[in-house]
Amino acid sequence: MDMKAWGVLLVVLVAVVEGRKGKALGRCPPCKLDQCPDIRGKCLGDVFKDPCDCCEECAKTEGETCGGKRNKLGTCMEGLHCETKRGRKKGVCVCNVEGKVCGTDGVTYNSLCELDLNKLVGFREGWSLERRHDGPCYSAPEIVTPPQHLVNTSGAQVYLMCEVTGVPSPRMLWRKLEKGPDGMVKVSEIPGDKQNLAIQVRGGPEKHQVTSWVLIYPVYEEDAGEYECYAENSEGWVTARGSLTVQHGEIIQDADFDDDVEDDDEEDYDDADSEEEEEEEEEEEEADEEDDIPEEELDRMEERENDA
Numbered sequence: 206m207d208m209k210a211w212g213v214l215l216v217v218l219v220a221v222v223e224g225r226k227g228k229a230l231g232r233c234p235p236c237k238l239d240q241c242p243d244i245r246g247k248c249l250g251d252v253f254k255d256p257c258d259c260c261e262e263c264a265k266t267e268g269e270t271c272g273g274k275r276n277k278l279g280t281c282m283e284g285l286h287c288e289t290k291r292g293r294k295k296g297v298c299v300c301n302v303e304g305k306v307c308g309t310d311g312v313t314y315n316s317l318c319e320l321d322l323n324k325l326v327g328f329r330e331g332w333s334l335e336r337r338h339d340g341p342c343y344s345a346p347e348i349v350t351p352p353q354h355l356v357n358t359s360g361a362q363v364y365l366m367c368e369v370t371g372v373p374s375p376r377m378l379w380r381k382l383e384k385g386p387d388g389m390v391k392v393s394e395i396p397g398d399k400q401n402l403a404i405q406v407r408g409g410p411e412k413h414q415v416t417s418w419v420l421i422y423p424v425y426e427e428d429a430g431e432y433e434c435y436a437e438n439s440e441g442w443v444t445a446r447g448s449l450t451v452q453h454g455e456i457i458q459d460a461d462f463d464d465d466v467e468d469d470d471e472e473d474y475d476d477a478d479s480e481e482e483e484e485e486e487e488e489e490e491e492a493d494e495e496d497d498i499p500e501e502e503l504d505r506m507e508e509r510e511n512d513a
Contacts, residue, residue, distance in 0.1 A: 233257035249325055250282035265298045267318045272296040284318050307342035309335045341413070345441030346371035349414065352434050352447025362422035365447045367434030370414040375436040377406055377417040382431040382446075392433075395419065401428070426451050 234257070241260035244252070248263035255262050256275040264282035265271045271279045271287035272294050281287050281298035289296035300318035307313055314320040317336065324334045350368035357363045369375050383391045396402035401424075406417040415436070421428055429451040435444050 233259070236260075249322055253280045266322055267298050267300055267316065269298050270295065271298050284321060304339060305341050306339055307337045309333075309337050311342055313341040341372050343438075343440050344372050346375040346436040346438055346443045348434075348436075348443055348445045351445035352432055354448045354450075356450045356452065357424055358452050359426055360423045362420070363424055363449065364418045364420045365432050365434075365449070366416065366418050367436075367445060367447075368414060368416045369434075369436040369443065370411065371436070371438050371440065372413050373438050374408065374413050375415055375438045377415055377434065377436045379404055379417070379419045380433040380435060382433060395432075401425065421449070424449075424451055426453075 236257065236259035238259070242262075244261055244263055250266060251264035252261050253264055254260070256277050262279065265279040265285075265287075266282060267285055269279065269281075271281050272289055273279075274294060278295060284302070285298045285300055287296040288299040300316040302317045304317075305313055305315055306317050306320050308320050308323070314323070320334065320336055327334045346369045348367070349370050350366065352365040352367050355363055355365065367377070367379075369377065379395050380392050381395050383393070385391055396404055396419075401422055403420045404417065405420065406415065408415055410416070417434065419432060429449055431446050431448050433444055433446045436442065
């Protein structure tokens with residue numbers, strides 16, 4: 206094969222390779238700027254050229270779809286990256302900095318990127334926004350679950366629960382409210398010196414949430430009354446009340462068969478003891494009667510018994 210033939214073959218091979226490459230990536234049509242969409246005033250963040258380097262398009266914000274072949278699905282704005290799953294080119298824009306932040310407007314933003322986006326909106330509308338501090342904004346305590354209103358029997362075990370939330374995490378304590386004979390309400394912090402009361406506190410189940418219990422065992426009649434859950438932090442305080450009503454009586458427990466048998470045996474033993482005591486009493490009475498009879502009469506009674 207001469208050189209001319211080799212040259213023609215080489216040109217054909219290059220054309221085939223370039224054609225396949227162009228098909229894989231997608232060929233861009235001729236750029237017609239008059240057909241590009243008008244995005245003026247519609248973009249909150251950056252502006253990029255489309256994959257064909259022709260029309261302008263808005264940068265994708267946090268949570269929007271991005272990536273694809275030649276970033277056909279869009280490019281993330283500054284401060285974000287396109288996070289894709291393994292083996293896939295399609296992804297979602299995610300903030301480079303994780304964690305909630307507090308803005309100067311008193312709003313908690315899920316990320317610094319969300320705050321920056323609102324900062325751009327404020328700049329356009331004539332108001333300012335800055336980051337106050339990392340983490341959620343400080344807030345006064347709020348009651349999530351108030352204490353219950355319980356009715357129980359003396360000798361039982363009960364507990365009252367209270368859940369609060371706030372930033373920073375609130376401090377919790379319990380109080381008991383008692384009305385005196387004069388009608389005045391006495392407030393006392395518990396457990397105090399009460400041996401049958403215990404207080405437990407733990408964080409959660411959510412962040413900046415605190416749960417506390419007051420455990421009472423055994424329950425006495427004097428434990429009846431109103432119980433107040435009190436929570437405070439640097440931003441304020443809050444209270445919630447529950448109550449306990451104590452009824453007379455003992456706890457009723459299910460008895461099993463063995464207990465019934467034991468009870469029956471104890472009753473039989475008691476009956477036998479009673480019969481023995483009665484016989485002893487009768488013998489003592491007969492002995493006492495014999496002591497009251499004169500000796501002469503006793504001798505005559507013995508002679509009669511011998512003659513018989």
